[in-house]
Amino acid sequence: MRLVIQRVKQASVSIEGHLHSSIGRGLLLLVGICDADTTDDIDYLCRKVVQMRLFPDSQGVMNLPITEVKGSGLLVVSQFTLMASTRKGNRPSYIRASRPEIALPLYEQFTTHLAQAFGHPVQTGQFGADMQVSLINDGPVTILMDSHLRDQF
16 A cells, blocks of 8 residues: 655645645545555554654654644545556556556555544545545655564655
């Protein structure tokens, strides 16, 4: 499972011109799922996301996890293109991305587990929809994670 984590001042998802979900200050998570992903990957990433110190303390040092930032939110958006392989040619291959019948249940488990770890509801996009994601990146702070490369990140 791959994540792009962006600290944001605000973020939203629109579908067919209508606002679907939004958050103010918080984290936007783009999630890519492959067939090898399991509940262990979900547990690992959810734990890391809520414990990662990405927000400034009173001294301006990134020292606070999202669980200690009042009024913060999480917005989770599925993005199969995170599983792209660009090794050959100029057209990315998405062969590693899970098909919807595998990815959707894992995506739903991820959002449910993340909400439990965060202690608040999590906003989401709509799995498989053509979404327009808007954000104001704060910092900018952008973190990449891959649950299958735990020792390399």
